[in-house]
Amino acid sequence: MPRTFRVRDIAWQAGVSETTVDRVLNGRPGVRATTVDEVHRAIADLERQRTQVRLTGRTFVVDVVVDAPERFTSAVRDALERTLPVLRPAVLRCRFDFSDEAPAGQVAQRLLRAARRGSHGVVLKAPEDPEVVAAVDRLRERGVPVVTLVTDLPGSARVAYVGIDNxxxxxxxxxxxxxxxxxxxxxxxxxxxxxxxxxxxARFEGFLRTLGEHSPRITVREAADGAPLAELVRAALREDPGVDAVYSMYASGSSAGVREAFAEAGRTCRLFVGHDLHPEHEHLLRTGELDVVLHHDLAGDLRRACHALLQARGELPGAPHSWPSSVQVVTPFNPPLPLPAP
Known part of the structure; x- marks a missing residue:
């Protein structure tokens, strides 16, 4: 394997010793398969973050711990790696630890592992659970600041929240x-x-509070992340003959097929509102299947998260504080970026 990066850089990225990295690079025995995978993932991360690795000066290692479907974790990785070069002269390298619907205890252990691996700060999206909150508090005690992303842990010792104003x-x-x-x-x-x-x-609370002023009737359905929204719609249409609009509060499940479900039932959908402008929603906007997307600038959120972590470490002036991002109402006529060709 060619030596593209220093053993020291790979070891920092993987959170293992330089001796372990040397064993993996030279194909020597005595290293667990999971550790070998971590070293190779670290090299892949460094390859994507190559512009940061070339910079000189003190390096800060940020752990990004996110429990969410792959659609969201991929967006986080892409947005953050695009953001890193504009953070100069700060040199930040990111280690990604992603899962989907992991038990809260497992997320808590991953947070504590980040601290043991020498993390300078953590960007976190996780469920509000006592074990996760306790882990965030322990990181703060150890001098590792945590910034929550998109969904907050207000009862924890996190230093800031960044993301949409839910x-x-x-x-x-x-x-x-x-x-x-x-x-x-x-x-x-x-x-x-x-x-x-x-x-x-918080999103539901804001919805109910404002809905009282306009008084349409609502019916609520809950689905596990990743469940197709169209299946929820079909069930609701069977049970309630009055359903004629859809507000999808979550962005992880597929939104395709909603209007088809209405058509199958011989009904018309007067309005379909979704969250986050990922590629599927861009396509549905363009084809008229989705009317409105409530969007926010994920890259801007992550830039502010890194800024808050550096402030918490005293590397930038000022105290870290929360940055709720504004809600962008996106229609087919005002996309933040050009919609891709079909």
Missing amino acids: RAAGATAAYLVGRWGGPGAGTVLVARGRSTFEGED
Whole structure:
């Protein structure tokens, strides 16, 4: 294997000793298969972050621990790696630790492992659970700051929250479904994902509070992350003849097929509101299957997260503070970026 990076850099990235890295690079025995995989993942991360590795000066290692479906974790990785070069003269390298619906105890152990591996800070998206909160508090005691991303842990010792203003997002959705109808409007199906995420609770609270001012009826369905939204819609249409609008609070499950489900039932969907402008939603906007996407700038959130971690370590002036990002109401006519060709 060619020596593209220093053994020291690979060891830092993988969170293992230089001796272990040397064994893996030279194919020597005595290293667990999982550790070999970690070393190879570290090299792949360094390859993607090559512009940062070339910089001189003190290097800060940031662990990104995210429990979410692959669609979101891929977006986080891509957005953060695009952000790293603009953080100069700071030199940040990221180690990614992703899972989907992991038990809270497992997420807590991964946080503590990050501290043992010499982390300078953690960006975290995880369920609001006592074990996770306790792990965040222990990291703070050890001098490792934590910034929560997209969904907050307000009862923890995290130093800041970055991400969409979830209450404002829910309120915006309520305003749209209330105004996008008029007399005779039917029931709004509200599709929820994992109720253990504080962000969804805040989003739902903002939705209900504002909905009271416009008073459409609602029915709520909850699905595990990754479940096709169309299946929730079909079930709701069978049970409630008044459903004529959909607000999907979670972005992880596939949104395709919602209007097809209405057509199968001989009904019309007057409004379909979703979250996050990922490629599927871009396509559904363009084809008219989705009316509105409530979006936020993930790259900007991650840039602010890194800024807060450096402030917490005293490397930048000022104290770290939360940065709720604004809600962008995206239609087919005002996408933040050009919609890709079909």
